[in-house]
Amino acid sequence: MARNRRRLLGGWGMAVLTAAAIGLTGLVTADQAAAVAGATADAAYGYVVKVRVGADRACTGVLVDPHLVATAKNCFATAPVTGPAPAGSTVTTRSDQPVAAQTVTVDYLHVRDDRNLVVAHLAKTVTGVRGSAPVSASASAAGETLRVLGFGRTARDWLPDLPHTGQIAVQDTTATTLGLVPLGDATICRGDAGGPVIRENSDGTAELVAVLSTSWQGGCLGETGTRRDATASRVDGLGAWIAQLKEFEVTGRVEAAGGTGCLVVTDGTGTYQLAGGDATVVKAGQTVHVYGYRAPNPAGACTQGVRVQVTQAYTVQTLTGTVTKGVEGCSLLSSGGVTYSPFGGDPAVVTVGAKLSIAGYPISGVTKCSQGTPFRVLSVTPATAVSLRARVNGKYVTAANAGAEPLIANRDTVGGSWEKFDSFELGDGLIALRAQVNGKYVTADGAGDRALIANRDYVGGTWEKFLLVRNTDGSVSLKAVVNGKFVTAESAGAEPLIANRDTVGGSWEKFDLNNL
Template sequence: MTYARPVRLAALAATLTLGCAALAAAPATAVTGPAVAAADTTYAYTAQITVGDHDRGCSGVLVDREWLLTAASCFAADPAAGLNVPAGKPATKTTAVIGRSDLTGTAGAAREIVQLVPRTDRDAVLARLNRPVTNVSPVALATTAPTAGESLTLAGYGRTATEWAPLSLHTGTFTVDSATATNASVTGTSGTAACMGDTGGPLIRVSGGTAQLAALASQSYQGGCYGIDTTVTSTGGITTRVDDLATWVTATTGTIRATDFNCDGVQDIAISDPRATVGGDAKAGLVRVVYGGGKGTAEINQDLDWVNGSSEADDRFGESLATVDYDEDGCTDLVVGAPGEGLGTATDAGMVDVLHGATGGLGTGTVKDTNYQQGAGNGSLGASSAETGDRFGASLAADVTRSGEPFLLIGSPGEDLSGFADAGMAVYVHGTTNATIHQDSLDVPGSAEAGDGFGGAVAADSNHLVIAAPDETIGTDADAGNLAGFDPNTLNSENRPTPRFGLDQDLDTVSGGAEAGDGFGTSVALVPYRPSGAAAATESILAVGSPGEALTIDGASKAETGNVLTFRITAAGAYTQLNAYQPGTADDDVVGSSEAGDHFGQTLTAVNTAPRAVSTTATMKLAVGIPDEAVGTTASAGAISTFSLLGAPGTNDRWLEAGDGDGIPGTPGTNHKLGSSLHYTGTSLYVGLPYGPSAYGTLHALPLSNVTAGGTVAAVTTYQPGAGGLPAAGDTFGYAAR
């Protein structure tokens, strides 16, 4: 079928049509030019896109290992009426095949398109894939406009002159006639035309032997295409310019994925209150969700019929949170730990729920909740048993491997092992299986001992996992702490992530010395790192908090003042210490001064705001919580110190306290413990105040400029029970946020 031409192309003849194919049974596949041989990978970056059950077919092009660039008209409800495409998950399930010239073969990759980011000024949309494509190289965008007279090659999977649905990629040559700010008109040579199904296909310029994406197929007269009236002979058409889209493409593909539970392209936020009373049960816990774009709020607790278990006193549902698109459907899933959950007769055994996102919000899809607990399911969890005090879910981390496989890392610091009480473990969950990790596992540094608390803190990125044992005894120093690092991209003979390194303060390569009560590893944070000259961010920077560290400041010992150490971790697991962070003295270049009992480093959060780009001091951010900082004479008012993970600490630091003008309102209050709840996203630092001044708790979202050295102060978003649609109830709202 053909579509009526859009008004914006009124100057063209009425036979000019959009090239996306609406199909009755099979996907459309190719340009009326010659077929590309199965072994020819010249145009491997070209994608065949199928919308729905072969309802519509288009072409596209891989411009990033996770993103296609294609035509918005491929996804518009009625392309003839307009090219408005809602951001977020496609309305209909959409698949893409990349790098497969012969569609009957297995080359390249097959993926699902799970997110759309449309342009509003032209027929173009970026489409995110559920997993990266690792065996096909993306094509680079051209940097200059198509010029009259130049030849471009179109590759596509649309109809040919004789086939409705050919099974091969086809190519054809087009001559540029003229260009406007967003489009270029072209004419096919030697009878070549763009047909239905070619919409979104790449028009390639070769410069210096390198392919460049100059334009996308948009509209065509379709002269000679199968099913077009034989009286139509024109091979002219309109293409969409892309040479000026590099900044937009880079900004979109290189950003951190936002939390988006209802997959509408707008950021959402989940805020926990693990001590909230639910149905009369004190400290049962709940999570409140605020959907972005004014789409309302929701309360999630264990008394909902779609959430596993039931609310009981001291469950502490929401004590830990993590987010990841675990089912790879384009909607963020919320991971919630309830370490106080009782299982059978085992109190504080703990469990974890993955609450699945959907277009209607959390819990509205077909699969609503995937529950993890010891003694249930398969893998190591199914073979284990829940015991009193395990505190499974006390810590959580989630991410995806370099190949895009989602995973969870669940800490259970109270797990008894080999007769050792509270030795601790963690569970690595991926796909449909899981494996425990503990200090008696193959090649894991250290050994399981009573009271280690292995799994007390965990962190993860695509390159590494870290599991800390902050109560580990080093030598004779109790609670000195240590940690182990793993590679989630390589499973060992026990089907566990491969151990790569161990850290403690008695190593010559780590500053300081292990001392009783240091709590090295009480908090940990990992972010991907791309050094200059590297092709990708396959390294990590690790931050480790030791809130019990004693420091000698101006000749005086400051007990439990705390510090943070950072390390560069290579892809192979080799580490190098980078910096040591602490407030120091009133006279040095780091704001603040170290005082006994501050507990600097009790909490940590870090972010790489541009993980695809070479890392810089501006993109690598660290925030350190100092919850027991006294402000003036106000005990445990708390404070936050922010730094860059690169460069000298004192050159890139900023001090935050209540009422100091950076966006945290009010005045410092006794035991408010500012800094006890921190979380970075790509746009904000979320700061929770679960202990006051509000009786319910509060969460502030501070723009990154507010927490960056030299940055300007912008408006802060505040979430608080009793405002913005949140009920006026709670106890420790803001305890955690994701």
């Protein structure tokens, strides 16, 4: 019996459930046949969506992530392939959700070769829908009762505004499909392709086990046959595959790789090719934070790392300073002449009075604080209180005259705040030094032509940035970014510090960096 049934499913009588939009809207009332259909699905099933491909194909889909919709792959073409979606492909949410119906473009397809299943990537996040149906890890068994939902035609409507639903029984299973028999007055019609088949648990949760594929359509509007059995493509057990299709975040310095125009980022142990994104942000030498999704390499493209289609890209900045409290109670940090409102960091670290380096990027409209520019925190490094002792004379560096005069190595001890500096990490081995005596940053004045002095309110550019070089003898050297010169205790420490040496030639360019 099972063998005979499978032969019939592949024959002329079993219809693919993709609906033609012209057919859905072109019939008049006199053409409508009396047939049974399931009830309108409750608004709690907000994850069920309409899928349209151009002007002539309509299906159903299920949100498996705010950026991903699972549906039947034959909704898009007879034999779709992984890659950009056909023009005019969209997903529309239900009109009875907390957020008004949203129509979002489908920009990429992840196709399964072994079954009638595709996961469509959305160009924009879908928000404000009710309910969820995570992918089930458990297979269905013959005799199990499940629920199906779809936007296809019903017994009386060619193009319903809301999805309908009914219960079905699993008749048989294969490695990739379920054979289904509708129960009661339920039926599965054109336009239901890709609709979710869910398991409803006793605790009120639901799990996605399959998406609808084909049906005999008995009881559907415009159909004269009575046979109603159907098939669905199994989704259970594909949670890990779907998870790797979700958008993710990568942070790192962009580097040019082999191949024309190839750009890569290494984040931890992973290397990623960056495809697309704002070219003014995603460029070699820039440290970026990008959002994107895995997309296979097109022919002739880069071969290094995992290709990521970039959906959003931000230039990573590093703020330095002391956290203050705004009038609304929000944490604020002034850096580079701008006041920021950092969010997303550990509140036990980003606290009032803390001296911090905060890496991240500004982004609008994401906090409730009216003060400051919102700043997404990626990482936080507390500043370290340090002193510097010149190797050439064994004297400590001081911000002479409470910072009003240049730095000079002429103190026997760390006697107070004149000899204390806060070291802020800027990334890539760079630091900024802020004198505790006056709260000013050390600068290589005159682009390095004049002595170092602590007289800057913030790290405004390369004058206030130094590369911290650790020498093999345990000492450190400071290389000014502005001119690429090493800082020296001029005249064996008798004159102020200045960045004018090409190399670390001896003890004049070496210092002991001591944490306080």
